[in-house]
Amino acid sequence: MDYRCAHRWAFPKWGEALELQQAQLEAPTGHEVTVRVTHCGICHSDLHIQSGGFDMGGGKTTSLERGGTKLPVTMGHEIGGEVVEVGPDVSSVKVGDRVVVYPWLGCGECPTCQSGNDHLCNKAARNLGMQLPGGYADLCRVPHDRYLVPVGGLDPARAATFACAGITAYGAIRKLPEATADDWIAIIGAGGVGMTGVALASALTRAKIAVIDPDPVKRESAIAHGATLAVDPKEADATRALLKATGNNILGVVDFVGSESTSSMAVNIVRRAGKVVIVGLFGGEFRCGVPLFPFKSMSVEGSYVSGLNELRELMALAQKIKLPEIPLTLRPLSQVNQSLEDLAAGRVVGRIVLQP
Ligand SMILES: [Zn+2]
Numbered sequence: 001m002d003y004r005c006a007h008r009w010a011f012p013k014w015g016e017a018l019e020l021q022q023a024q025l026e027a028p029t030g031h032e033v034t035v036r037v038t039h040c041g042i043c044h045s046d047l048h049i050q051s052g053g054f055d056m057g058g059g060k061t062t063s064l065e066r067g068g069t070k071l072p073v074t075m076g077h078e079i080g081g082e083v084v085e086v087g088p089d090v091s092s093v094k095v096g097d098r099v100v101v102y103p104w105l106g107c108g109e110c111p112t113c114q115s116g117n118d119h120l121c122n123k124a125a126r127n128l129g130m131q132l133p134g135g136y137a138d139l140c141r142v143p144h145d146r147y148l149v150p151v152g153g154l155d156p157a158r159a160a161t162f163a164c165a166g167i168t169a170y171g172a173i174r175k176l177p178e179a180t181a182d183d184w185i186a187i188i189g190a191g192g193v194g195m196t197g198v199a200l201a202s203a204l205t206r207a208k209i210a211v212i213d214p215d216p217v218k219r220e221s222a223i224a225h226g227a228t229l230a231v232d233p234k235e236a237d238a239t240r241a242l243l244k245a246t247g248n249n250i251l252g253v254v255d256f257v258g259s260e261s262t263s264s265m266a267v268n269i270v271r272r273a274g275k276v277v278i279v280g281l282f283g284g285e286f287r288c289g290v291p292l293f294p295f296k297s298m299s300v301e302g303s304y305v306s307g308l309n310e311l312r313e314l315m316a317l318a319q320k321i322k323l324p325e326i327p328l329t330l331r332p333l334s335q336v337n338q339s340l341e342d343l344a345a346g347r348v349v350g351r352i353v354l355q356p
């Protein structure tokens, strides 16, 4: 067979619904691999991608088009599947292997990419589901076999979500300073990614964990996943109560929401010489009094998904420790448009995973 026919759900114009398109996939060359997609998670950032940009605050938005993403776009970056075809230079996987695909590809050649930090490549972004066709399709072409991680004993639907939601939580928790048992870590936002962050922080650090979320169900669930304290930020004096309960000893804060109000809360609750890690892409402007930086000697760091090595580490860790079972809803790929609408309307609890 010289080529295969891929069926992709792609949007032809920014902001428009996805439509089914066909594309010819030539036989893989070099290190290329064709994966038959069995699962693909829907991520909240797909809504931003479909709309064409992110809210940068102050009325400004980014443009994905100016950033090199070309129409039509086949989204889907939480891809799990089976290897069906390999290029002549591939030796790390074989036909029939079950894999999760690392989607955050860079140029693949610079020192940053070679070290496994393709997501931070400064030369070229070639993310699957943005610049390259992603997993809302029956077949996905992966440029190199090194981006494939074996599923092992994990549930393949859950493992697929590690490629974005999982490593986003893992990468952020790994950036926190070394903590003692007296220190506190605050986690803002206990949605799917935040809740995984709570479980990972409780498994990987000695600190006590405080969770900040307006939803009482999520606060209760956070306690079940290892948090010591859960606070409602809408309550009057929430910040003061939190500082009192933690003895003003919050060494690290991870903001999984990334809004104006949560980022300013983060810098207000972190202790001296502490660190704030901003992960969420809700949008807006970061407001913070400049003298707070020297007064607190604090650092503020961003965390964007994570590297290929972190995906491998997380997949190994998930086979050793019990991570929270964020509710998954399996749906046929043909329901992708309805599923994106449901996500935009806030009707999704946990994560939708599509199956071609
Ligand atoms: Zn994502």
Ligand SMILES: [Zn+2]
Pocket: 106, 107, 108, 109, 110, 111, 112, 113, 114, 118, 121, 122, 123, 124
């Ligand atoms: Zn690179």
